[in-house]
Amino acid sequence: MSNTPLKIVVVGHVDHGKSTLVGRVLHETGALPEGKVETLREVCAKRGMPFEWAFVMDALQAERDQGITIDTSQLYFHTGQRPVLIIDAPGHKEFLKNMVTGAASAEAAVLVIDADEGVQEQSRRHGYLLHLLGLTQIAVAVNKMDLVGWDQSRFAAVEAEIRDYLGGIGVTPTHVIPVSARGGDFVRDRSAAAAWYHGPTVIEALDGFQAAAQATDLPLRLPVQDVYKFDHRRIVAGRIESGRLRVGDRLVFSPSGKSARVASIEDWAGDHVTAVAAAAGRSVGITLDEPIFVERGQVAHLAESSPVLAHDIRARIFWLGREPLCRGDRLKLKLATAEYPVEIVAVERVIDVADLASHGGDVVARNAVAEVVLRSRAAIAFDGFAVNARLGRFVLVHGFDIVGGGIVAEAAAASRNIYSVDHKVTPQTRAAANGHRGGVLWLTGLSGAGKSTIAMELERQLFIKGWQATVLDGDNVRHGLCSDLGFSPDDRAENIRRVGEVSHLLAKAGMLTITAFISPYRADRDRVRAIDADSFHEVFVSTGLDECERRDPKGLYKKARKGEIPEFTGISAPYEPPAEPELVLDTAGKPVDESVAELVAYVEAVFGQAALAQASA
């Protein structure tokens, strides 16, 4: 790995000389192409200004016109010992997003501080962010020493101040070096100007940095990026973020929990080839030995080490958006290849990077750092940042823009400062006014069994009798309340959960809520019953598969048989009939009116006047 360049970012407060130092380093190591220095000399002369080393990296007109770095830039050079990728970062607070862009991929940093001005706001903010980004190798260059006459006590004062600040965030700088970037002192060559300094030059300090550790020894994490079917092979594609895998390994996919063995590792090198193993860093394509459902956003891992799954996470974030972030804000969180709509449920601390003090607050201003709790409807698969950085860091998106980044500390127990408030109108009062009890009549059965038909006719007949009755129908609800859900088991569970909660709310408001949903899983129906068992009545519309398929009122069975509809209940997905329904209705061979009449009789007996009288007796 010795030919892999070490990535180093140069940060610090605006005008402290970062770009000048970078330009000088490139020049001293012979990395500048022939004629570059001459061209820049001409450019500076034309602009009527003294020679600017910063112009090497500051290539934009606006940067040269204003003498300021706006955006990050990178160049390769060789120290003599190793190849280095040097990343220049802007120092102005306005361009913090560009500093983060540059620093986030670095393995080490040089923090440049103007000897005369000393430690300033961005010196601290950059130091803090480097630490947040996981960078602990930081060398400090105290620049413009020529402007303070190479005064040793001034250097010592600045050194003490920065050591103190970095110590406060648990970072010890590798070296603190007195430098004149413009003059070249201690960039590559030692200088007589500071005979009292015996430490390394900047380039020697760069040679001393360690490359980041390989992730091969961490547990396997393969976030699914895509699933391809260009030909007969179904290939799961992604980059191995940590660990290794081999053909034959049994992979588990979080959060679904499904598992399958790696059948092959596909590759192409002028021709189709395969491999037996692959390790962290490789972008791979694998095939599995079973056709389990796999989709982008899932994380493949081995059974013995799974990522954490949580709906609520506590994270330390830095905010780059123009508008402040507030509690209650909804954003998109992107971690590896997964995306989660999230809500900021708490802003626990806002950290003042100037003095490292924490404050309470509900709002995170631009460029600020805070600890927050985020809640996601779908479980987030992650590793704590300290455990496996690649699965512990995320960005926050609002609209079309990335507005912040964060690292996950841990799963947060849901904080619930929620209290019930009692209605002043009771279910009993409503029942007396309506002439019937409120409740949930839950129709379940295969597609085509007749649930919707019966439900709508029942609603009509009850309405004529003066009842407060309403129908929640599977197809209708999937256009609105549940329009974001599909037909996977997880989505069906969420679909039923939502409808169950809404039905019970309506029941408490005195209505008879009739629901017409296939609701194939017993566990999902039982959960709805558990919300309020007394008012929940399960009706099994038990018409068999043959009869339902014969009817095929919407042509779905035909499509399902052809494989055009995946996960279709009865054909490619299971139906679990109720164990103890309150009522069983078989509609085969019966006219609709007969089934409805049976149901009306049941409803009146259970919810109607007689039942009310009984209840108050």
Added chain:
Amino acid sequence: MNHLDQLEAQSIHILREAFNRLDKIAMLWSIGKDSNVMLWLARKAFFGHVPFPVLHVDTHHKIPAMIEFRDRVVADWKLPLIVGENRAALDAGMGPHQGRVNCCTALKTEGLKALLAEHGYTGIIAGIRRDEEGTRAKERVFSPRNQQAEWDVRDQPPEFWDQFKTDFAPGTHLRIHPLLAWTELDVWRYIAREGIPVVDLYFARDGKRYRSLGCAPCTGPVASTASTVAEIIEELETTRVSERSGRAQDKESEDAFERLRAGGYM
């Protein structure tokens, strides 16, 4: 994994991300060495397939050997090639005599914009590299362009932790730059390792070779005796001459290239 493996894995990751996140993408092919490497990486990323069109913006000023090479590669690799051009400007006799930046803008940038308008691409993959030139060094991997295909270098999106900007307003598009982190040497080393075909003009003939291949009137060859890939690599390991030193449009004025790129050039 060595450095080339890492670069390759990252570029494949970028191509797969663009393919998944953007609904209509295409890859620009200039027939030069970088875009050949990019095509090769696409075939690796998608297991032998190139599941999007390959675009050549034809200025009609390219050295003829390049067009022959193009047609051969298209046949060999069965590429879905679409050729675009700025017919109106060509008919009006546009050429570098009207100003190199004007010519590049008319024949390349406008040619690309015409293709964008015709096909409605939301993502254009281009093989630029940071080490080619100062404004390219400032680029992002997923780099937004506005409705006029312009690049606002003063307000680029944050891009870190391999999370790219993949959400954008309708009517705008993204440029995707999978080779941004590659250097000229990395490209040639990869060509050597994989056996990727490149046009003959890169190899020395009569003491000269082309290091960079633009259009004929604005591309100058450099003195060289390197006539194989291995010799080119050896030459590059010691040279201090910059790759684009033979490209005239970079030199028209201090801000020539920046103006070109701000206007939608590659």
